[in-house]
Amino acid sequence: MAELSSWPITRKWPAKHPDRLQLYSLPTPNGVKVSVMLEETGLPYEPHLVDFDSNEQKSPEFLSLNPYGKIPAILDPNGPQSQPLPLFESGAILIYLADKTGRFLSAAGAHRYETIQWLMFQMGGIGPIFGSVGFFSKFAGKDFEDKRPRDRYVGESKRLLAVLESRLGKRRWIMGDDYTIADIAIFPWIRNLIGYYEAGDLVGINDYPHVLRTLQAYLERSAVIRGIGIPSRA
Secondary structure, three states: OOOOOOOHHHOOOOOOOOOOEEEEEEHHHHHHHHHHHHHHHOEEEEEEEEEEEHHHHHHHHHOOOOOOOOOOEEEEEOHHHHEEEEOOOHHHHHHHHHHHHOOOOOOOOOOHHHHHHHHHHHHHHHHHHHHHHHHOOOOHHHHOOOHHHHHHHHHHHHHHHHHHHHHHOOOOOOEOOOOOOOHHHHHHHHHHOOOOOOOOOHHHHHHHHHHHHHHHHHHOOOOHHHOOOOOOOO
């Protein structure tokens, strides 16, 4: 294990447990992906809240870890070759943690790449599209008189949900009986779409019963119950 005190981010968020993986995040859909994954794997970690209200994501210390200024990010003191590993982008972090622990992602073969395919489906489709629905239905965009932008993203959201509904029609999880990083990535966004964004009626969520069934199974997992509130906003 290497010393973390030389890393600029630890000056703003000191590590009380420098032997543990350090998580810098907020309980948003992207942040929850990583906190849930950490809870699922049982890896020891120390969470740090990145306060957007005070623009901490734009601080030099945070930008030293992620120059794009987005959460989540991690600093693992026990990275490859026993060296610290800084990492950002939630999808990359999920793959790294899966490989590190040997859980929720096959080590090789077609199953691995198909799982990553569905992870990318979330990263490239579900996240940006659902986020845009939130902007145009709940936040500043809701006041736009022209509803065509909102309706475009609502339409794309329905298209994404229809793909998931078909996929889950005869499967317990995205990859079948195996709960994987694909599920850990996708379902925080569905929870957010119909919860925080309050867009369930807008996208016709009841038209996707298999999606709702799998979302409920996800929300009942003990690691998810713990992870969706980490880091605490208190």
